[in-house]
Amino acid sequence: MTEAPSYLSPTGQEIVFLLLGAVAVGSALLVVTTRQLVHAALWLVVCFGALAGGYLVLTAEFVAWVQVLIYVGAIVALLLFGIMLTRAPIGRTADLDSRNRPAAAVVAVATAVVLVTVVIDGFRTAYAPLEPGGGSAKELGSSIFRNWVLPFEALSVLLLAALIGAIVLSRTDIRGRD
Amino acid sequence: MHVVYPAVVSALLFSIGVYGVLARRNTILVLMSVELMLNAVNLNLVAFDVWLRDRLHGGQVLTLFVIVIAAAEVGLGLAIILALYRNRQTVDLDRLRDLAEPTGTGDGAARDPVRGPLRGPLRGPAPTGSGGALTDSGQAVSESATRSGETS
Incomplete structure (x- = not known):
């Protein structure tokens, strides 16, 4: 790869990416620590939006728009429906965290320390010059339909199976054979 | 980058x-x-x-x-x-602890709401005390009895 410039003179793209990453990590922290269930879903929207911005900075435009469409549009809406249908308490609730919260914090901090140390040690000299166009819809489309056709079709079957499974699970008048 | x-x-x-x-x-x-x-x-x-x-x-x-x-x-x-x-x-x-053995303190309270099969629309809060399934209709009790007979 190319020679890496110094860390002390970040480019504009790196500054933008770091700001977006800070937003994503901060809102993710709020997702797992907030005391209101609906706010967790809304902070998830902020986190996914910041990640989509990060994909844009990394020149992956198509992935960024798919992220906005599917994650922000579909998945968060589904999660909000789930919150509504399970009659979750709206407003502050004290018991969203279980009793093993300290153990979870210890495990998470240990995971973060190990991963960040390994990643910094491994990729300290790696540098990826950003060139636009690599992640456009045209490039990705030709790549999917030339080289990735079989996984693509398998995924469509998977989506169909998940759809039928969700319908069977959520309807109450379908019963197993006794 | x-x-x-x-x-x-x-x-x-x-x-x-x-x-x-x-x-x-x-x-x-x-x-x-x-x-x-x-x-x-x-x-x-x-x-x-x-x-x-x-x-x-x-x-x-x-x-x-x-x-x-x-x-x-x-x-x-x-x-x-x-x-x-x-x-x-x-x-x-x-509270979803059905796979665990019932502990000495809990008198099966975690197990009971499952045995009475609740079908159809929501019926209000689940029976939580011991023997909660027995308060259901007789059909539910007999069903749960046959079901436990099958599984054992």
């Missing part, structure tokens, strides 16, 4: 997701944390695709696949959670 920056952001997102999965009680919040972990993986895939200049665009195509699988997973997960809520009137992970 140094590859360290997206890699560190995704490592932090992943460990935040681990914390959420382990520490939250509400099942929907656990699903949200799983989504955070999947997004960490996606960020890694995109960053490495840009770094390695894959001619097949493997990283970004796999990111799209992961997004699709996450959508399927959330749909199925929410269907399961709704079925759970319909049967037990709770989505609290700490």
Whole structure:
């Protein structure tokens, strides 16, 4: 790869990416620590939006728009429906965290320390010059339909199976054979 | 762009997701944390695709696949959670302890709401005390008796 410039003179793209990453990590922290269930879903929207911005900075435009469409549009809406249908308490609730919260914090901090140390040690000299166009819809489309056709079709079957499974699970008048 | 920056952001997102999965009680919040972990993986895939200049665009195509699988997973997960809520009137992970042996202090309170099969629309709060299934209709009791006979 190319020679890496110094860390002390970040480019504009790196500054933008770091700001977006800070937003994503901060809102993710709020997702797992907030005391209101609906706010967790809304902070998830902020986190996914910041990640989509990060994909844009990394020149992956198509992935960024798919992220906005599917994650922000579909998945968060589904999660909000789930919150509504399970009659979750709206407003502050004290018991969203279980009793093993300290153990979870210890495990998470240990995971973060190990991963960040390994990643910094491994990729300290790696540098990826950003060139636009690599992640456009045209490039990705030709790549999917030339080289990735079989996984693509398998995924469509998977989506169909998940759809039928969700319908069977959520309807109450379908019963197993006794 | 140094590859360290997206890699560190995704490592932090992943460990935040681990914390959420382990520490939250509400099942929907656990699903949200799983989504955070999947997004960490996606960020890694995109960053490495840009770094390695894959001619097949493997990283970004796999990111799209992961997004699709996450959508399927959330749909199925929410269907399961709704079925759970319909049967037990709770989505609290700490109270779903059917696979564990009943402890000495709990008098089967964690087991009972399952035995009376609640069908159809919601019937209000689940019976929580011991012998809660017995307060159901006689048909429910006989059904649960035959069912336990089958499983034993």
